Amino acid sequence: MHYWNNEGGMALVTRRALAGAAAAALCAALAGCGGSDAGVPTGATATLAILETTDLHFNVRSYDYFKLAEDKSYGFERTATLVRAARKEFANTLLVDNGDTIQGTALADYEAVVKTIPCTQQLSMYKAMGALGFDAGTLGNHEFNYGLPFLNQVLGGGLEVDGVDASQKCAGAGFPMVLANVYSAKTKKPLVQPYTIVERTLTGKAPDGSEVKAPIKIGVIGFTTPGIMNWDKRYLEGKLTTEGAVESANKYVPELRAKGANVVVALLHGGLDGAAYSPTMENPGLHLSKVAGIDAMVMGHQHGVFPDTAATPSFNLPGVDHKAGTVNGVPAVMASSWGKALGVVQLALRWDGSKWISDKTASKSALRTIQTGKDAAGKAVYVDADPGIAPLVEPQHQAAIQYVKTPIGTTDFRMSTLFADVGDPGAIQVVNQAQQAYVAAYIQASLPQYKDLPVLSVSAPFKSGFQGAADYTDVAVGPLAINNAADLYLYPNTVYAVKVNGADIQNWLEAAAKRFNQIDPAKTTEQALISSFPGYNFDMFTTPDVQYEIDVTQPVGSRIKNLTYLGKAINPAQEFVIATNNYRATSGKSFIDKLDGSGTIWASPDANRDVVIDYIRKHPSITRGANGTAQSWRFAKVKTAGAVVFSSGAGALSVAQAAGLKNVSLLAADDGTGKGTSKYAIDLSQ
Numbered sequence: 170m171h172y173w174n175n176e177g178g179m180a181l182v183t184r185r186a187l188a189g190a191a192a193a194a195l196c197a198a199l200a201g202c203g204g205s206d207a208g209v210p211t212g213a214t215a216t217l218a219i220l221e222t223t224d225l226h227f228n229v230r231s232y233d234y235f236k237l238a239e240d241k242s243y244g245f246e247r248t249a250t251l252v253r254a255a256r257k258e259f260a261n262t263l264l265v266d267n268g269d270t271i272q273g274t275a276l277a278d279y280e281a282v283v284k285t286i287p288c289t290q291q292l293s294m295y296k297a298m299g300a301l302g303f304d305a306g307t308l309g310n311h312e313f314n315y316g317l318p319f320l321n322q323v324l325g326g327g328l329e330v331d332g333v334d335a336s337q338k339c340a341g342a343g344f345p346m347v348l349a350n351v352y353s354a355k356t357k358k359p360l361v362q363p364y365t366i367v368e369r370t371l372t373g374k375a376p377d378g379s380e381v382k383a384p385i386k387i388g389v390i391g392f393t394t395p396g397i398m399n400w401d402k403r404y405l406e407g408k409l410t411t412e413g414a415v416e417s418a419n420k421y422v423p424e425l426r427a428k429g430a431n432v433v434v435a436l437l438h439g440g441l442d443g444a445a446y447s448p449t450m451e452n453p454g455l456h457l458s459k460v461a462g463i464d465a466m467v468m469g470h471q472h473g474v475f476p477d478t479a480a481t482p483s484f485n486l487p488g489v490d491h492k493a494g495t496v497n498g499v500p501a502v503m504a505s506s507w508g509k510a511l512g513v514v515q516l517a518l519r520w521d522g523s524k525w526i527s528d529k530t531a532s533k534s535a536l537r538t539i540q541t542g543k544d545a546a547g548k549a550v551y552v553d554a555d556p557g558i559a560p561l562v563e564p565q566h567q568a569a570i571q572y573v574k575t576p577i578g579t580t581d582f583r584m585s586t587l588f589a590d591v592g593d594p595g596a597i598q599v600v601n602q603a604q605q606a607y608v609a610a611y612i613q614a615s616l617p618q619y620k621d622l623p624v625l626s627v628s629a630p631f632k633s634g635f636q637g638a639a640d641y642t643d644v645a646v647g648p649l650a651i652n653n654a655a656d657l658y659l660y661p662n663t664v665y666a667v668k669v670n671g672a673d674i675q676n677w678l679e680a681a682a683k684r685f686n687q688i689d690p691a692k693t694t695e696q697a698l699i700s701s702f703p704g705y706n707f708d709m710f711t712t713p714d715v716q717y718e719i720d721v722t723q724p725v726g727s728r729i730k731n732l733t734y735l736g737k738a739i740n741p742a743q744e745f746v747i748a749t750n751n752y753r754a755t756s757g758k759s760f761i762d763k764l765d766g767s768g769t770i771w772a773s774p775d776a777n778r779d780v781v782i783d784y785i786r787k788h789p790s791i792t793r794g795a796n797g798t799a800q801s802w803r804f805a806k807v808k809t810a811g812a813v814v815f816s817s818g819a820g821a822l823s824v825a826q827a828a829g830l831k832n833v834s835l836l837a838a839d840d841g842t843g844k845g846t847s848k849y850a851i852d853l854s855q
């Protein structure tokens with residue numbers, strides 16, 4: 170007979186994390202509880218399901234505030250459904266959040282900056298999380314984006330740093346926040362508690378198959394990216410110091426064990442990187458996993474997935490085992506971002522006669538995604554939203570929608586990609602200007618070793634008609650609102666900077682020029698200009714500093730002619746920094762080798778879209794002259810016997826003319842593709 174079995178109501182009481190004092194009081198009333206064997210036979214087993222959300226980025230709802238439309242592919246209201254299902258499935262669960270929680274949507278900006286949420290009110294993200302009851306969380310780099318006074322407020326007070334009223338008592342997150350590697354410069358103590366101990370009673374099985382219940386102390390410790398000191402320098406310099414995750418773990422994990430933690434769960438707001446350890450490294454998961462005393466690790470920050478069931482998994486590094494779901498033998502997860510997945514570590518525990526101890530080799534981990542499959546038509550199917558979440562944030566959600574419709578500037582020209590394939594830089598130049606300015610400023614401030622290199626930027630017409638006449642960036646003359654940034658920059662990429670040389674630039678542009686078919690000038694019949702190479706890969710410069718011609722009569726690889734920088738033939742050996750996006754910088758090996766991640770000198774934490782918004786805020790009058798005419802490239806002149814044709818939006822010739830493209834003409838109002846587009850010709854001899 171097992172004592173805890175017979176306690177009616179006990180399971181209910183202990184289902185959630187109990188405050189230490191309350192647990193002790195209960196234990197005092199119950200003989201045999203709290204550390205003694207409670208009659209549990211040696212060899213009894215239990216499973217603790219550690220449930221991870223990470224990089225939620227304030228996506229409470231499955232809603233795109235840029236497109237002003239529902240998007241079921243992400244959102245905590247759907248992750249919540251996965252959490253509830255896991256709690257039904259597993260007798261013992263621990264729900265943790267791994268940071269990058271309070272920044273990332275228009276709703277986040279609204280509550281932080283536009284109409285700062287009052288001290289008495291919880292952030293909408295934390296309020297929604299409160300419906301589920303989180304046990305602990307850590308702070309990501311983005312928690313620092315709005316400064317320390319705001320962080321102090323939303324965490325409920327207590328941050329003992331310069332410029333902050335630590336005595337302020339506010340609504341708070343609603344769950345304990347732990348962070349071991351960030352210190353207050355004023356007190357030399359951790360900014361928030363480095364760890365917490367969650368006390369639980371686990372339900373398990375005796376060797377004879379009967380149910381057992383016995384208490385456990387779960388240590389939870391957190392680590393974030395030391396890069397916060399660069400990324401939010403203006404807020405943090407002189408106020409905080411950071412330490413490497415391994416150094417902090419070596420300091421606090423033994424302390425946590427000494428305080429009675431039976432197992433230790435590390436919340437790492439960081440991921441995996443094969444580089445040698447350094448205390449400032451961004452993604453030290455491989456190294457942290459080797460610190461003795463860590464039983465499980467949840468990761469994030471990279472917005473990646475681990476374990477990865479793809480045929481060619483990410484994080485292909487020594488020590489990383491996607492099949493077992495372990496990193497150097499430690500069960501681990503990284504649950505994507507924006508609530509797209511829930512990480513589940515099934516930590517196996519064994520009763521050693523006096524306490525629960527982990528059995529890492531019997532543990533396993535997996536991700537559960539909100540996408541459950543595809544329907545008969547091939548459309549993605551997602552779990553239903555938890556109906557309890559949306560009503561909690563409805564008034565704030567509506568206020569954020571009004572906010573994104575608010576103008577931040579104006580444009581005096583129609584910014585479109587309708588003719589980007591034939592030379593109109595009108596919707597791309599502002600993206601390049603924003604990326605260039607952002608990377609150049611960061612290099613001057615934080616990467617002095619590159620400060621003498623020219624900084625250039627490339628971007629592409631992400632929306633270029635693939636899905637029909639509506640699939641073009643097309644921003645009307647007049648006010649520019651925040652939600653227009655989604656049209657100017659389609660993808661939720663982040664800005665990356667890569668170091669290349671002049672020869673690399675030539676090769677990069679050669680790859681981008683695959684956008685065009687090879688044109689035979691002698692052919693008298695019509696030839697289609699655009700190949701099947703996607704528009705989002707047609708990287709281009711839009712600056713007078715870089716000039717080149719694309720000779721479409723030549724085969725792929727020999728098309729870029731007369732490439733110049735500042736009016737002179739580019740020096741193949743000269744080094745440049747190019748601003749681009751995470752996608753191109755890490756998976757652009759088919760462009761040039763250095764775009765496999767090895768050329769990256771800075772993986773910024775900021776979305777290209779947010780960088781564009783910031784640029785427009787600083788330059789609120791967008792004009793054709795300043796932001797829409799810098800054509801870096803043109804087609805090499807050639808006389809063709811027949812017409813060279815392409816499709817674009819219906820009846821849009823005036824857009825080409827306004828962009829100064831005098832060599833474009835309308836051939837047919839209906840191009841016959843059934844996509845609602847028109848057929849145009851381009852005279853390559855002009």
Ligand code: MN
Pocket residue numbers: 224226269309311470471472506
């Ligand atoms: Mn993140």
Ligand code: MG
Pocket residue numbers: 269309310311438469470471774
């Ligand atoms: Mg992060």
